Each structure stands twice: as structure tokens, then as C-alpha cells.
Amino acid sequence: MQADNKIFDDLVKLMNSAAGTIAGVGREAEAGAKARAKEWIGGLDFVSRDEFEAVKAMAAAARDDADALRARIAALEAKAGAGVSTEA
Known part of the structure; x- marks a missing residue:
């Protein structure tokens, strides 16, 4: 045993x-x-997640800036168009 x-x-x-x-x-x-x-x-x-997020945020900010500039240009064009007379 x-x-x-x-x-x-x-x-x-x-x-x-x-x-x-x-x-x-x-x-x-x-x-x-x-x-x-x-x-x-x-x-x-490959890019890191941090780099991707940074570029993504910059692109969103650039889009916002572009939208603001478009609105400003449209307002200026409307203002300039209102001041122009149609007399020839």
C-alpha cells in the first residue's frame, strides 16, 4: 500500500x-x-486614436468656420445687392 x-x-x-x-x-x-x-x-x-480624434475635431472646427464665412458672405452680398440701384 x-x-x-x-x-x-x-x-x-x-x-x-x-x-x-x-x-x-x-x-x-x-x-x-x-x-x-x-x-x-x-x-x-496607422494613426493612433488620439491623432484621429484631433484631426476629426479640427475638421469639424473648419466646417463650422466655413459655414460661418458662407453666412457672412451671403449677408454682405445681400447688403450690397440692396444698395445697388437698377437704373441704367
Whole structure:
């Protein structure tokens, strides 16, 4: 009976160390894959979220400015048109 317990204990220790090794290999493979993906993506011409949001905000501000200028031009044209007489 004592020999059976020793064999069982050794088997449990072997399985535990195998599980730990497999988990470590999995973590190492995941870290390596992430590093390769970051390296590959880093070589592409992607912009960061912050850069995208900044350009998006600048474009919205430019549209607002353009709309304001269009309204101002329309008002000036209306004012200039009202002052022009139709006499020839």
C-alpha cells in the first residue's frame, strides 16, 4: 500500500510540473505572438486614436468656420445687392 502511495505521489508531482511547464510555454508563445503583432502593426501607417480624434475635431472646427464665412458672405452680398440701384 505504501508503494502505491509513493507511485501516486510521484505521478501527481509529474503531472503538476507538466501542467506548469505547459502553462509557461503557452504564456511565452502568447507574449511572442503579441510582440510580433506589435512589430508588424508598428511598421504600417496607422494613426493612433488620439491623432484621429484631433484631426476629426479640427475638421469639424473648419466646417463650422466655413459655414460661418458662407453666412457672412451671403449677408454682405445681400447688403450690397440692396444698395445697388437698377437704373441704367
